[in-house]
Amino acid sequence: MRYMDEYRDRGVADGLVKGIKQMVKRPIRLMEICGTHTMAIFKHGIRTLIEDKVQLVSGPGCPVCVTSIEEVDRAVKLARYPESIVVTFGDMLRVPGTHSSLQQEKAKGSDVRVVYSTFDALKIAKDNPDKKVTFLGIGFETTAPTVAAAIKTAKETNTNNFLVLSTHKLLPPAMHALLQGGDLHVDGFICPGHVTTIIGTSAYENIVSTYATPCVVVGFEPLDILQGIFMLAKQLAEGRAEVEIQYRRGVKPSGNLQALKVMDEVFEPCDAPWRGLGVIPGSGLSIRPLYKAHDARSHFDLEVAPSQDPPGCLCARILRGAARPPDCKLFRTRCTPSTPVGPCMVSSEGTCAAYFKYHMD
Numbered sequence: 001m002r003y004m005d006e007y008r009d010r011g012v013a014d015g016l017v018k019g020i021k022q023m024v025k026r027p028i029r030l031m032e033i034c035g036t037h038t039m040a041i042f043k044h045g046i047r048t049l050i051e052d053k054v055q056l057v058s059g060p061g062c063p064v065c066v067t068s069i070e071e072v073d074r075a076v077k078l079a080r081y082p083e084s085i086v087v088t089f090g091d092m093l094r095v096p097g098t099h100s101s102l103q104q105e106k107a108k109g110s111d112v113r114v115v116y117s118t119f120d121a122l123k124i125a126k127d128n129p130d131k132k133v134t135f136l137g138i139g140f141e142t143t144a145p146t147v148a149a150a151i152k153t154a155k156e157t158n159t160n161n162f163l164v165l166s167t168h169k170l171l172p173p174a175m176h177a178l179l180q181g182g183d184l185h186v187d188g189f190i191c192p193g194h195v196t197t198i199i200g201t202s203a204y205e206n207i208v209s210t211y212a213t214p215c216v217v218v219g220f221e222p223l224d225i226l227q228g229i230f231m232l233a234k235q236l237a238e239g240r241a242e243v244e245i246q247y248r249r250g251v252k253p254s255g256n257l258q259a260l261k262v263m264d265e266v267f268e269p270c271d272a273p274w275r276g277l278g279v280i281p282g283s284g285l286s287i288r289p290l291y292k293a294h295d296a297r298s299h300f301d302l303e304v305a306p307s308q309d310p311p312g313c314l315c316a317r318i319l320r321g322a323a324r325p326p327d328c329k330l331f332r333t334r335c336t337p338s339t340p341v342g343p344c345m346v347s348s349e350g351t352c353a354a355y356f357k358y359h360m361d
Contacts, residue, residue, distance in 0.1 A: 007221030016226040017049050023233040024053040029185060030232055031178075031321055033171065034192035035062035035349025036220050042358040044222040046229075054229060057321040058354075060174050060277060061192065063139045064091040064347040065319055068273040071167045072097035073304040075136055078165060079110040081300060085128060086112045087121040088136040091347045094340060098307040118143075118150040125154070125162035134296045137166040137285075141198045144168045144285055145259035148266035151287065151294045165296040166287055169272060171195055172203045173283035177274075179211045184321050188214040188232040190225070193247035198263075200255025204243045212241040219247035266291055275309075275343065276319035315342035318351055325355040332356065 032038055038058045041047055047056050060066045076097050079086045086102065093103045093114060106112040111131075115121050118135060125133035137147045147164060154162040171192070178184050191204060196217045204215040214235040218228030228246040235242060245251050265288075272284025287295040296302065309316055312330050317323035325331045325344070335341040337356060344352035354360070 007219075007223045009223065012223055013049075013226055016223065016230050020050055020226070020230050020233050021053050023230065023237050025237070027053060027055060028187040028233065028236055029055045029057060030188050030190055030229065031057045031059045031186045032190040033059040033061040033175065034190070034195070035065070035347065035351075036194070037061065037190055037192065037218065037225065038351055038354050039349060040220050040222065040225060042354040042360060044225075046222060046225055047360075050229065054233070056190075057186065058318070058351040059178065059321050060274060060319045061171075062319075062344070062347050062349040062351070063143075063169060064095060065315065065343040065350050066169060066174075066274045066276065067092070067095065067138060067167055067343065068275050069097055069307040069309065070273060070304050072101070073307060074302040075102055075165065076100045076105055077302055077304060078134055078296065078300055079105040079112050081132075083132055084111070084300070085124060085131045085133045086110070086136065087115055087124055087133060088112070089116070089138060090114045091349075092136055092138055094346045095343045096310070096340065096346075098305075118146045119153075122150050122154060122159065122162055125159050129161060132161050132163055132296075132299060134163040134165050137164045137168050140169055140171050140192075140195050141263070142192075142194045144267065145198060145256070145263045148262045151266050151291050152262060154294055155291060160293060163294055163296040163299060164287065165302070166267065166285055167272070168267070168285040169274065170269065170283050170285065172199075172207065173280050174274060174277060175204075175207050176210075177277050177280045177283075178320060179207070179213065181277075181320065186213065186321070187236055188216070190228055190232070191215050191217045193217055193219045193224075193250050196245075196247070196251045196255070198256050198259050201243045201245060201251070201253045202255075208241050208243055214241045215243045217243070217245045217247050217251050219250060274319075276316035310341050313342040315344045315352070318344055325352040326360075328352075
């Protein structure tokens, strides 16, 4: 694993930690807005190395966690239609809705299937022409292009029973909402490498110019994260606010133009509900009229009643950096990975799951 070892060198890590501590004259607060970063930070003990100088706060970077309860309820309602096959990525299966989950519906006999690729769902549709097969479009800009490509392929191949329930989210509008909310103070953002591989760095320029909050696009190995924190600390020490790329081996400033093109062809921005942040204008993706035949909302009645988080659950506050999992009275008592109350404990990228797995208080 020589390639991996290059990004896990203890001597280099020690040097970066020393550099961060020398650079930071007053404690700073940085938010990682990616669930993969959250897990990596806990796994490699990065918080404990720099906690006297840098406070790391987890934001709304887990796509399953920010999916609203109403969106979960729609998926549950969809699964109950007898002509329906619901296809999803695994993390969504156990997320609780108001009264049920996809896992519970599957146990009752609904046809709910887990896949690892959007095109696996397309194959299921081709193999079951008498059923309406709906893929749950969950995720940020990283997964949206593959879903768009599957919808486009379904149209071109006349696979008319392949549908998508799009609940995709766009990350930059959520960053704006966090900073506009008034109850969050962060000095800088650790931006996700995989999302930025698609959208490019220009998506963060308005955040930097409007709020004077630096952004650094960071990879997922421990040295990536430490170097990203060092770069943010250096900007703050020098009084700068810019968009910089640490993850240069994966990210180009222009992003992935082909992926952006197919995403723009199939989807259009829409207002979208976020758990913990409410409805954020222009933060979602709906299917364009040209591809309406593949929009699950055009085939099923998916209206659901408004809902609220379970009593005592602090997932909403945790997702906007206003609380930590140990602040929640349900954490490690009623809410555990085997009996999750909120999505932050369900998802493999959830903040509560990270605290629980790595025994953090």
